[in-house]
Amino acid sequence: MAEYHFVISVxxxxxxxGFAMGDWSSRITPEPGWSRQxxxxxxxxxxxxxxPEIGRACVTFFSLEPNQL
Incomplete structure (x- = not known):
């Protein structure tokens, strides 16, 4: 499987x-047969x-793209 780059913001x-906000950016290689969901x-x-303090917050942005240019 190909490697993907993702960004998630909550x-x-x-x-x-006020609001607590956070984001995380990294790479993932999905398991064979995994869907985008x-x-x-x-x-x-x-x-x-x-x-954990913001882990189940509302997702405001999500991007999942192949990590190859």
Whole structure:
């Protein structure tokens, strides 16, 4: 399978006003047979593990592109 580059950005309202925001950019090689949705779910799950305070926030941006120019 080919390697892909992704960017995911999230936003979450804070209890006393304002927002927490975060993003993550990296590479992933999807497992054989994975769909785009499967890949998104895997990225989202790993994001939540790495950044638990905002891991399940609302996704405001997601990009998944082949990592080859």
């Amino acid at each position: 936003q979450k309202p804070l209890p006393h006003g 499967d890949t998104f779910d895997a990225i989202r799950t790993e994001f939540a593990k790495r950044y």
